Amino acid sequence: MADTLIDVKDLRIHFFTDEGVVRAVGGVDLAITRGKTLALVGESGCGxxxxxxxxxxxxxxxGKIVSGEIIFHRMFHQSSGSGSDASVDIAELNPKGREIRDIRGKEIAMIFQEPMTSFSSMYTIGNQIMENILLHTNLSKQEARILTIELLDKVGIPKPSRLIDEYPFRLSGGMRQRAMIAMALSCSPTLLIADEPTTALDVTTQANILDLMQNLQKQYEMTLLFITHDLGVVAEIADEVAVMYLGKIIEKSDVFTLFNSPAHPYTQALLKSVPKIAMTREALDPIKGMVPNPYSRPSGCPFHPRCPKAFAACKTIVPKTTSLGLHHTVQCLLYEDVTERQATEALS
Amino acid sequence: MLTYILRRLLYMIPVMFIISILVFLTIQLPPGDPITKMIENQRLQQGRVFSEKDIEMMQARFGYGDPLPVQYTKWIGNIVLRGDFGYSFYKREEAGKVIADLMPLTIAISLGSFIFTWIVALPIGVLSAVRQYSIADYVFTFIGFIGLAIPNFLLALILLVLGLTTFHTSFTGLFSSAEIQQAPWSLAKVWDLLKHAWVPMVVIGTGGTAGLIRIMRANLLDELHKPYVETARAKGLSEMRLLVKYPLRHAMNPFVSGFAYLLPYLVAGEAIVAIVMNLPTEGPTLLNSLLNLDVYLGGGILLLISFMTLISTLLSDILLAWLDPRIRYGN
Structure with missing residues (x-):
């Protein structure tokens, strides 16, 4: 696919703790389309x-990436010649090496959940934003400062030429998250990863930050990977949605299909558990049970102990990715020919 | 910042006043009075007998017989107005001169042990934290605990014995001979001092080093997984630059505040080491003066050490404020 920016194939990340191995990410396949917004949805602790x-x-x-590929299709659209073969497997790079460090902050930038603690309180926000610029460009300190003030202005920070010299703890949470966005944008990244950027903010600020991110995404023609557990946010900003449960992508589709005809019982339950204004008297319908203990994952389909539609085969057979249409995939035995699977597995 | 320093300097005045009263009461506590004791000593040792008139003169000079507040006023007045710390009956010198002779060396030794502590503890602490549970971490932790567990005076004794039996030099004192100690300062004298001073600096520094390694390790471990470190890593900073600029800077505070306890730690805690190693510092002198009812010398040393502790507390606070903007802004 020419328009795929990042292609994640069978990614597995394990945490080797004293109590045992936690398979935080257990074989994720995910393609991120260039220029689109992909929302990654799931409960806390799903990986x-x-x-x-x-x-x-x-x-x-x-934690350690134990297997899998993360192919990053870089595009050098200038005179640099053959831009076609510029893809790189991020999972293979040395995490402390030069190559990945050149990608971080420059081509792929990240916004974190906690604006309170994601900036160091020892340095001014200007210092910390300029650091990113100076690290990845040849700009002088003066030029970097001017660019930083422009960026702060762009993300809606008032009096940017004064606030650039302010310490993070003197700013409000919303302001800090804006500064964080300015920092992420400072080198015009192709991919912006936002890890629950609005979770720690109040609702009004949340809406402002979401608007800001959508505008900036258009301006910078960025691809956006938005991690959230808030389905309201998903509906507002996402083009595509991937639903994650216990380290697996159990359903992926465009945002309309997902909200209109969710296929996986987990997605259906998730949508049902969201309060709606129209539904005044009915009680909410939460998903029964708890997220299982990470040290003892259920056999078969990881969702079967909580699934209302589970049947016998769910306990033993791990569902494969099934295509339900263009851009709509699901991992659920309801959509697989189970008898055929049982037959092939019995043979092998 | 300037107002902060000025305010702190102003606060020091009442604190110093209270300390001076406490010191005065302390030197008044032992039974007997120093003049009687001196007269007795002189009579026993040299057969010298003071006339009634002489005794009265001495008592008048130091205000004996006056009520305590009057005595206190005389004592502190002489110190503050004339720099006159009174007379050392034991050393038979002006107390001020005795103190002035010892103070530079005392400060030099404290600073030296402090710098030794820092130079050793900082990199080891950082290493133990960054490579937590590695072999290096375990080795340094082990050595650190041994250093913490061995009393300094014992370490001093071991070094003295080693010096005499293996290296055939004496590690005692700060100078090769008494002549050099009496001589005026010159390059040769400084060199001689440096040759001798490292031993007490290492001995006194060892206990502190072990403690500081543990503090540094624990602090840095706390900081290493903070979100701001992840942010910095996501920017593409190299691990080394990241470590120095972010978590290390955050973990430095206890190091800097340790600066304030430098002098009292040395004088009070390490007097035993100084006695074992025969160091010409304030610690043993203070002990002797207290044992011999040499009240003016003892009082003077106590007062000066308290004063310098206040100064170093102020210095470390200024340093902390300069280092950490949260303190500067009063958060």
Whole structure:
């Protein structure tokens, strides 16, 4: 596919703890389309944050990418000649090496969840934004400062030429998240990863930040990977949605299909558990049970202990990715020919 | 920042006043009075007998017989107005001169041990944190705990014995001979001092080093997984630059505040080492003066050390404020 920016194939990330191995990401296939917004949705602890950190190869110990590929199709659209063969496997790069460090902050930038603690309180926000510019460009300190002020202005920080010299703890959460966005944009990245950027903010600020991100995405022609557990946010900004459960992408489709005809029982349950204004008297319909203990994952389909539609085969057979239409895939035995699977597995 | 420093300097005045009262009361505590004791000593040792008139004169000079507040006023007034710390009956010198002779060496030794502590503890602490649970971490942790567990005076004794039996030099004192110690300062004297001073610096620094390694390690471990470190890593900073600029800077505070306890730690805690190693510092002198009812010398040393502790606390606070903007802005 020519318009794929990042192609994740069978990515597995394990955490080697004293209590045992946690398979945080257990074989994820995911293609991110260039210029689109992909929302990665899931409950806390489903592995979505770890998976997106793998795109920058910053999974920290005791976590480790054990297998899989993350093919990053870079595009050099200038005179640099053959731009066709510029893809690189991020999972293979040395996490401390030069190559991946040149990608971080420059081609793939990231916005984090906690605007309170994601900036260091020891340095001004200007210092920390300029650091990114000076690291990846040949601009002088003066030029970097001017660019930083422009960026701060662009993300809607008032009096940017004064606030550039302000320490993070003197700014509000919303302002800090804006500064964080300015920092991420400073080298015009092709992919912006946002790990729950609005979760720690109040609702009004949330809406402002979402608007800002959508505008900037158009301006910079960026691809956006948006990690969230908030389906309202998904509906607002996503083009495509991938639903993650226990380290697997169990359903992926465009945003309309997902909200109109969700295929996986988990997605259906997730949508049902969202409160709607129209539904005044009915009680909410939460998903029953809890996310299983990470040290003892269920056999077969990971969702079967909580699934209302589970049947006998779900306990033993791990569902494969089934295509339900153009751009709509699901991992669920309801959509597979189970008898055929059982037959082939019995043979092997 | 300037107002902060000025305010702190102003605060020091009442604190110093209270300290001076405490010191005065402390030197008044032992039974007997120093003049009687001196007269007795002189009579026993040299057979010298003071006349009634002489005794009265001495008592008048130091205000004995006056009520305590009057004595205190005389004492502190002489110190503040004339720099007169009184007379050392034991050393038979002006107390001020005795203190002034010892103070530079005391400060030099404290600073030296402090710098030794920093130079050793900082890199080892960082290494133990960054390579947590590695062999190096375990080795340094082991050595660190041994250093922490061995009393300094014992280490001093071991070094003295080693020096005499293996290296055939004496590690005692700060100078090769008494002549050099008395001589005026010259390059040769400084060189001689440096040749001798490293031993007490290492001995005194060892206990502190072990403690500081543990503090550095624990602090840095706390900082290494903070979100701002991840942000910096996501920018593409190299691990080394990242470590120095972010988590290390955040973990430095306890190091800097340790600066304030430098002098009292040395004088009070390490007096035993100084006695074992025969160091011409304030610690042993203070002990002797207290044992011999040499009240003016003892009081003077206590007062000066308190004063310098206040100064170094101020210095470390200024350093902290300069280092950490959160303190500067009062958050």
């Amino acid at each position: 979505k944050s770890v998976a997106c950190r793998a795109l920058l190869n910053i999974v920290h110990r005791p």
